[in-house]
Amino acid sequence: SHVPLLCVSSQAGHNFYNVDMTYVKQLCGTFLGGPKLPERVDFAADMDLPDNFDSRTQWPNCPTISEIRDQGSCGSCWAFGAVEAISDRICVHTNAKVSVEVSAEDLLSCCGFECGMGCNGGYPSGAWRYWTERGLVSGGLYDSHVGCRPYSIPPCEHHVNGSRPPCTGEGGETPRCSRHCEPGYSPSYKEDKHYG
Template sequence: MFIRTMCNSCVIILFLLLFNHEVLTRSVVRVKNNVGDIIDHVNNISKTTWKAGLSTSLNYMRDVEDLMGVLPIEELGSSLYHNIMDKELDKAEILPESYDASKQWPLCKSITSIKDQSNCGSCWALSTASVFSDRVCIGTNGSVDLNLSGEFLMDCCNGKCGRGCDGGHPEKAWKFIKNNGICTGGDFGSGEGCQPYSIAPCSGSSYSEPSADTPKCYLACSNFNYTTSLKEDLYFASKVYTVKPKMKAIMHEVYNNGPVVAAMKTYEDFLHYKSGIYQYTTGSPKGEHAVKLLGWGQENGVLYWLAANTWGRYWGMGGMFKIKRGNNECGIENRISGGLPKF
């Protein structure tokens, strides 16, 4: 009787082991096939406005959600900024059907600069620093064309703007620039400016790269070859604000003052964007992400925003993408912020 009970127990244990192995095997296959399923689903839609493909620049992340570094707007609390949504737009102003700030301001190379946040949720800092770089250049008619430091903004506004590599608020980043300034700093390994980005781009050889820790704030230049002191290297904003969540108001802002920061909701399919005008098709939500809007246009009657991402040049169209305009696609028109440089 005892032996029979033991044998029955062994059979049950063996069954459970085989069952669990089968479940785990199916799960792995399902996860691996999921990317292909998403890509096939997008590309097989008739009259689709965009194309998907494998995005090797994101293969290194253990948790892709960690790249989505915009914290919920509910955490902002009371409004801290002058909001131009009550400003009456010039009704006589005729905006072009298509516009690209980089072509309007060809001397400002910063506008076409594509950032790589690596395995850090620093999109909120990099996008804000990139937009302010553009606006400093535009405000000086192209005479001051430089990269301002997303590194400094992320590290030294940690706690005030959010949680560094674990996300932040673009709106608070703008306020930090107004009150504390922002120094210069290029991409990782560029040797440009006072505080270049210190987190190396991931190799893409592993699927288990953990999220990076937020670097420490240094109130001095980390680039020892840069001869200007941090205090003398700071650029300030005279005014920071949010923009009315309306298509014409955003177009007016970009046309008159330069690119803006936009926060958008991301989904699985967006990770695999390759070309065309993105609009949500399939997949689960991954979080909120900050990007730079620098223009607009239309293709085959479909209106779009032209935007720069912060996932390096191996994603999308060399780091750029188009997203449907006028219908608040993925909330892209809900949370727009900017600032004017102080000279």
């Protein structure tokens, strides 16, 4: 079998020459230098660690571990990273007795300045603090009608051509905070909260 090679020359240049730095910072999504979480150091030198480890096979009854969510045209990687890890940790900690998709929409829209600027970037440490102090409700993917507050920003193609429309850039309009579940969902918003 033969694989054809495509030779393309590239040219170094200024990608962001004469561009406002606030725009460049919006592309990053996560703010550094935000509130710090307490450090925890465990010495693991005497532990026998495996050569390979796949959390999907270790915890097959935790479906969120293998789920890939799409943040759409919103700089919400800080919120997605947090709620995906939180969802996985809840399932692993309860030995799959509790499997919940924690709502990125709830965190993104309701955390406020404690977490950053919504679709224009945020602090992962603020997200974890918000979960422990205020709690987060459930919520699935865009248009899934799963959970109390599913994600409201449609998925898009990130830097590739595909079946969905192209993303319009990071940033965008942050959804409004709503402390109500979508119609037809029960329990109530307050009763659906999960805390760290």
